[in-house]
Amino acid sequence: xxLPPPAVLEVADxxxxxxxxRALDGxxxxxxxxxxxxxxxxxxxxxxxxxxxxxxxxxxxxGEIFSDGTRMAPYGIGVARSRGxxxxxxxxxxxxxxxxxxxxxxxxRSLGGFAWRRRAQGIISPSLDAIFPGHGIDIRGHxxxxxxxxxxxxxxxxxxxxxxxxxxxxxxxxxxxxxDAGLSAQLLAHVRRFVAGGGAVILISHMLxxxxxTASRIVVMKDGKIVAERGERGFDxxxxxxxxxxxxxxxxxxxxxxxxxxxxxxxxLPKGRSFRAFKGEVVGLAGLGGHGQTQLLLALFDMHSPQxxxxxxxxxxxxxxxxxxxxxxxxxxILKNMTVASMGEMSRRGFVQDxxxxxxxxxxxxxxxIRTPDMNNPILSLSGGNQQKVLFARALSTRAPVVLMDDPxxxxxxxxxxxxxxxxxxxxEAGRTFVWYSTETEEMQLCDRVLVFREGAIVAELTGDAIxxxxxxxxxxxxxxx
Amino acid sequence: MRVSADTLRxxxxxxxxxxxxxxxxxxxxxxxxxxxxxxxxxxxxxxALATIAQMLIMAVNDLDLSMGTFVSFVACVAATxxxxxxxxxxLILLAAIATYAALGVVIYLRNLPSIVVTLGMSFxxxxxxxxxxxxxxxxxxxxxxxxxxxxxxxxPMAIVASAxxxxxxHLLIMRSSLxxxxxxxxxxxxxxxxxxxxxxxxxxxxxxxAASFAVAAGICLVGLTTSADANIALRYTLLSIxxxxxxxxxxxxxxxxxxxxVIGALTLTLAGSFLSFLRISPDWQIGxxxxxxxxxxxxxxLLNRLESKGRVA
Numbered sequence: 001x002x003l004p005p006p007a008v009l010e011v012a013d014x015x016x017x018x019x020x021x022r023a024l025d026g027x028x029x030x031x032x033x034x035x036x037x038x039x040x041x042x043x044x045x046x047x048x049x050x051x052x053x054x055x056x057x058x059x060x061x062x063g064e065i066f067s068d069g070t071r072m073a074p075y076g077i078g079v080a081r082s083r084g085x086x087x088x089x090x091x092x093x094x095x096x097x098x099x100x101x102x103x104x105x106x107x108x109r110s111l112g113g114f115a116w117r118r119r120a121q122g123i124i125s126p127s128l129d130a131i132f133p134g135h136g137i138d139i140r141g142h143x144x145x146x147x148x149x150x151x152x153x154x155x156x157x158x159x160x161x162x163x164x165x166x167x168x169x170x171x172x173x174x175x176x177x178x179x180d181a182g183l184s185a186q187l188l189a190h191v192r193r194f195v196a197g198g199g200a201v202i203l204i205s206h207m208l209x210x211x212x213x214t215a216s217r218i219v220v221m222k223d224g225k226i227v228a229e230r231g232e233r234g235f236d237x238x239x240x241x242x243x244x245x246x247x248x249x250x251x252x253x254x255x256x257x258x259x260x261x262x263x264x265x266x267x268x269l270p271k272g273r274s275f276r277a278f279k280g281e282v283v284g285l286a287g288l289g290g291h292g293q294t295q296l297l298l299a300l301f302d303m304h305s306p307q308x309x310x311x312x313x314x315x316x317x318x319x320x321x322x323x324x325x326x327x328x329x330x331x332x333x334i335l336k337n338m339t340v341a342s343m344g345e346m347s348r349r350g351f352v353q354d355x356x357x358x359x360x361x362x363x364x365x366x367x368x369x370i371r372t373p374d375m376n377n378p379i380l381s382l383s384g385g386n387q388q389k390v391l392f393a394r395a396l397s398t399r400a401p402v403v404l405m406d407d408p409x410x411x412x413x414x415x416x417x418x419x420x421x422x423x424x425x426x427x428x429e430a431g432r433t434f435v436w437y438s439t440e441t442e443e444m445q446l447c448d449r450v451l452v453f454r455e456g457a458i459v460a461e462l463t464g465d466a467i468x469x470x471x472x473x474x475x476x477x478x479x480x481x482x
Numbered sequence: 483m484r485v486s487a488d489t490l491r492x493x494x495x496x497x498x499x500x501x502x503x504x505x506x507x508x509x510x511x512x513x514x515x516x517x518x519x520x521x522x523x524x525x526x527x528x529x530a531l532a533t534i535a536q537m538l539i540m541a542v543n544d545l546d547l548s549m550g551t552f553v554s555f556v557a558c559v560a561a562t563x564x565x566x567x568x569x570x571x572x573l574i575l576l577a578a579i580a581t582y583a584a585l586g587v588v589i590y591l592r593n594l595p596s597i598v599v600t601l602g603m604s605f606x607x608x609x610x611x612x613x614x615x616x617x618x619x620x621x622x623x624x625x626x627x628x629x630x631x632x633x634x635x636x637x638p639m640a641i642v643a644s645a646x647x648x649x650x651x652h653l654l655i656m657r658s659s660l661x662x663x664x665x666x667x668x669x670x671x672x673x674x675x676x677x678x679x680x681x682x683x684x685x686x687x688x689x690x691x692a693a694s695f696a697v698a699a700g701i702c703l704v705g706l707t708t709s710a711d712a713n714i715a716l717r718y719t720l721l722s723i724x725x726x727x728x729x730x731x732x733x734x735x736x737x738x739x740x741x742x743x744v745i746g747a748l749t750l751t752l753a754g755s756f757l758s759f760l761r762i763s764p765d766w767q768i769g770x771x772x773x774x775x776x777x778x779x780x781x782x783x784l785l786n787r788l789e790s791k792g793r794v795a
Contacts, residue, residue, distance in 0.1 A: 057676065078678045091677060096667030097736040104664045107677045113660050142488075 006068065007032050008169045008200045009054060009085065014063030016049050016224075023049040024060065025224035031169055031419050036191060036201040038215030040208070042244055042441070042473060047204055048385055051171050054202070055087040056080035067361035079107075080216040084168030086159040088175055090290075096144035100124060100154055103143060106162035117165075127161035128154065129471055131190040132183060148178045156187060160194065169200045175207060177455070184473075206288050206454070208240055208477050213245070220244055241477060245469045264433050265402060266298055272457030275300075282428050284447030284467075285437040286478040292456035293437040297404045300435065304402070316349055317341060317400040319391050322439075327391050328379050335361040335375040341394045355376075364393040368423060385416035392420055396427060403427075405436045409443065421446055451464040452476055491730040493623060495745045498728075498778050502752045510757040518640055522755055523640035523748060524630070524706060530644055530747035531699035532718045533725035533768040536649045537743045538692035540726055541655070541668045542685055543594030543734050544589065548604035549696060552578075554712055556700025561620025561710035564701070565660035568623070577692040586689030587682060604719075609714035618711030626705035644744055645700075651740035654691075658789060664688045668736020714740070725750055741780070 010030035011256060016023045024046050041047050043182065052058035052067070056077040061069050065075045067083045083250070094103045104120040105111050111120055121139060128135055132153050143151060159170050171203035171401060178186040184207075186424055191201050191214055203210055211218060218235050219477045220243045222226040228243040235243070265277040285293040297318070304315040320327040339346060339357050346356040352454055361375040368389050372382060379387060388408060409417055426447070436447060444450045448468045452460040460475035462468075503739050506522065507514050513522055526559065534555055539546040547553075564571030585603065589596050655661035666674045667684045675681055699718070704710050727733075728749060729742025753774050757767045 055676075077676060081678050087676075089676075093670065093673040095666045095673060095736065097669035098662060098666055102666070105659060105662050106666045106674055106679070109678055116659060117657075 002193065003463065007066065008022065008068070009083065010066040011050070011053060011060075011281065012064045012066065014050070014053055014060040014065075016053065016058065016060045022060070022224050024120070026063075027221075027226055029219065029226065030066075031200045031202065033168070033198045033200055034195055036195045036214055036216050038211035038218040039202055039204045039221065040211055040218065040240065040477075041221035041243060042057060042476075045189060045244075046224040047172070047221055049224070050221070051087065051173060051202070051204070054080070054169075055085055057169060060327060082165060084165055085171070086167045087171040088152075088155050088173060090173045090177070092155070094143045094151060094155055094158075097142065099142050100137070103154070103479040104158065104161070104163075104238045107158050108161075110164050111451070112155070117194075123161045123163050124157060128157040131157050131160060132186050138367065149180065149183065152178045153183065160190070169202070170194070171202045171204075172340075173204045174206065175203075176207060176210060184210065206477050208237055212237065212240070227409060229415075241470065241474050244477075245473050265300060265304070265435070266404065267296070267303060269296070269457060271338065272459060273451075273461070275458065277402070277433050279433055280428055280431045281449065282424065282434045282436060282447045284444040284450040285435065286441070286444045286450050286472045287453035287459075289439055291476070292419045293453050294406055295456070296453075297406050297437060299353055300402075301404055314341075314398055314400045316404055317395040317398045318397045319403065319405040319408045321410050323384070323387055323410075330380060330447040333373055333376045334370065334379050334382065337379045338364060338390050338393045342398045360397060364397055368393055369419065385412045388412050389416060396423065400433070400434045402435070405438075407437050407439055409438060409440065440473055445474060484747035492739060492742050492745075494778060494782050494785060495729045495742045498774075498781075499745050499749045502756050502774075503505045503789065506752060506756050506759060509756070510631075512733060513666055513755075516636075520638035523638070523644065523751065526748045526751040527630075527640055527643045527647075527687040527723055528699040528706070528715070529696050529725065530647055531702060531746040532715070532722040533729070533743045534647065534740060535692040535695035535699065535729055537729075538655070538688050539566045539596070539737050540723075540733060541664050541730060541736050541738050542688045543668050543736065544600075545587075545723070545733070546600045546602040546692065547597050547719055548607055549722050550716040551604040551607040551611065552693070552696050553700045553703065553715035553718050555611040555614075555695050556643075557704045557707075557714050558611045558615040558620065559710060560626065560701045560704040561615055561622055565621050565623045575697050579690050579697065581692040582693030582696075583686040586685040590682060590685045594729075606647075608712065615712055618709060620710045622702075622704040622708045622710075623701075626701050627708060630702060630705035641692070644748060646696040646739045648744040651695075651744070655738070655740050660687060664691075665736040665738065666740075668734070672789060683726065690728065699758060721747070721750055724775060728775065729780070731792065787792060 010028075012028050013025050014024050022348050027050055029037075029044065029050065039050070049058065053060050056075055056079060059075070066070045072079055072083070095106060098106070098109065101117055101120045101124065105116055105123045108120070108123065111123075112166050112323040125139055128137065128139070129158070134151075135153060137146065137150050137154065143154065146154065156172070156175055159172075160167055173185060179187065188210060191203065195201055195216070203211060203215060206246055212235065216325050217242065218228075218230055218234050219226055220240070222244060262347065263276045263278050265275065267276075268274040285296065287293060301318055302317055322329075328341070334342075335357065339360055342360070343352060346360065347400075360374075364370070365372070365375055370382070370389055371386055379390065382390065390407070409420070412420075421443075424436075428434055436443070438444060448463070450462040450472065451458045454476055459472070462471055462475075510518075512518055532549055536546055536549050556578070559571055559574050561573055562571075587597060589599055590595065601624075630639065632639055655664070663674065663679060663684050664687065667681060667688070671681060674684070700715070703715060707714070725746035726738065726743050727746070729739055729744070729746030731738040731743060751773075753771050754767065757770050762770055
């Protein structure tokens with residue numbers, strides 16, 4: 001799709017691969033002045049990746065970027081900024097130890113020279129006043145002392161502020177996630193004003209109402225591709241949810257109907273329903289990333305594991321999703337990585353029994369098929385999928401009756417996934433309970449019960465045949481109280 | 483109550499400093515004079531300079547374990563080359579500053595832990611110092627000596643120098659663009675990078691600035707002691723870290739306070755005198771000094787907790 005030149009920015013046929021994962025698969029998108037593009041899609045659809053490509057933080061392996069009809073090569077953060085591309089990221093991207101004025105200095109490189117503080121104040125203050133009238137934020141104060149909503153407001157004002165290079169394309173990634181209804185309305189009104197004045201905006205939000213009301217064009221992404229694109233009023237709530245899911249999907253492995261037995265886990269959440277899980281049950285946690293699923297897992301872990309003195313029989317065990325960050329011990333062998341959680345069972349008088357440990361290794365190597373000639377090889381000699389299997393073995397070889405899993409299949413190949421699915425089913429039938437957070441809908445269909453999270457609360461509980469991509473999407477994207 | 487977080491942060495070191503000063507005056511009223519103050523504080527000037535140097539490294543979330551040996555090395559250079567062949571001495575010191583900048587670059591590019599690199603470098607500096615000055619000796623450059631023993635009217639040199647240092651460091655680190663950039667790197671490196679800055683340049687400048695302050699510390703020290711030896715400033719490594727923390731700085735997050743750091747250095751110097759005046763045996767002094775430090779930090783923690791409680795409400 002090629003549009004006439006005046007596009008503020010045009011990405012043509014961009015492809016990005018992270019290892020085996022295709023984050024972007026030939027995406028073309030052009031953003032015209034005076035346009036607000038609503039970008040929607042489920043987790044891992046490629047929204048954040050296309051944003052990174054547009055703001056110059058990520059160079060696609062394939063594809064070209066044009067601005068005002070000229071090809072930009074090389075393209076990078078500096079070029080993007082000089083073309084007027086500004087971005088508000090989902091996570092905090094201000095320096096909390098600096099004041100708002102000092103942050104303005106960091107964001108606008110051209111601001112230097114004597115008395116820059118006064119100039120910075122003259123830039124950020126009107127912007128904040130224009131977008132959020134009556135904001136009540138002291139711009140000389142430290143960002144660290146602000147509430148989350150106030151930080152978000154400052155960040156948005158920063159993106160729309162003009163220090164010599166006026167903003168022409170502002171990317172807002174979930175800008176309203178921490179703003180209340182009044183502030184969101186102020187922001188969206190400003191977006192409309194900005195667009196009417198010839199600016200361009202890309203709006204990413206899980207609040208579909210905001211997208212439907214504000215965007216002049218809606219782009220739907222799925223699996224790294226643009227799957228639908230329609231103008232204003234081309235979508236309604238239902239058809240948008242429809243477009244995000246896929247039409248047909250092969251039925252995942254059959255679930256055995258578990259009889260309701262005694263509940264083994266229970267946790268009251270600050271808002272919404274409380275959480276409970278039963279013996280032998282696989283409970284799925286779904287919804288968009290960062291909406292409270294990991295916090296729930298951590299809270300469950302904290303509640304059931306002793307803080308001071310280790311217990312002989314742990315009540316819960318944890319499978320980390322971010323292997324490199326908090327899963328494996330880089331310098332240890334495969335065997336040590338696997339047995340570290342059940343060291344207590346294999347030691348006598350404080351000494352680890354080498355023979356028992358080795359036997360445990362042999363047993364699990366066979367059971368989950370860890371592909372290595374020797375369990376004493378370093379853990380990093382394994383492929384990512386096999387490292388993940390070791391982490392599963394670590395958790396499953398403990399005596400803990402409950403296994404908490406924090407998106408453990410990230411970056412794991414399909415073959416390994418299916419092996420692990422089988423293990424989870426078998427263990428659940430033997431009476432273990434699994435609490436499983438995953439961003440992949442297919443995995444949710446393996447669960448007995450799925451809880452959909454939105455903004456830190458459980459907003460829907462699905463069981464049996466009601467667990468489908470469509471129903472999960474609908475629950476995670478619901479607008480206001482619908 | 484609307485007290486800014488910065489003011490509150492500075493309140494603890496200022497209050498502890500005044501308390502200790504009051505204690506010293508009470509125990510030994512004769513210190514309440516021009517000469518008394520001069521003797522109490524003259525050794526604090528090089529420590530304050532080294533503390534500012536350490537603070538710059540800590541501003542970018544690193545830690546310098548070679549501060550003591552580096553200051554010793556500078557002292558040795560100052561007492562020999564800088565006195566005998568000033569041009570050569572200046573060149574050596576400039577090369578040392580360039581080395582520090584290069585360390586900052588290497589630590590960032592290779593993603594190395596700064597404590598390991600600087601610990602390694604501490605042996606290099608110590609070795610060089612011994613090579614330059616195998617036995618204690620040397621002579622301080624006349625100008626350094628003249629500055630350090632000068633007697634300005636009304637207020638002793640040590641206090642004037644500390645105040646000037648505090649103001650200068652405050653302007654440089656808290657007010658200038660470069661200072662904002664350095665602290666920004668400590669606060670959120672990724673966002674600074676996203677705004678199009680070079681992290682490399684920022685880190686190299688932080689290290690080079692730190693080295694410049696450390697060089698000043700070494701020259702001041704020689705100006706005071708008139709001669710140098712290779713181990714003259716070994717305790718500066720821990721004193722400088724303690725001074726930064728004492729003055730309201732933190733190990734990570736780019737939260738630092740130059741004025742606080744200078745006050746921290748003065749307080750630590752004062753604590754030694756205070757304990758001597760209390761007639762605590764030297765065997766116990768280090769332990770007592772540690773106890774003072776723990777008390778102040780506990781107070782800080784308490785205030786931090788109050789601060790964050792206020793934010794939630």
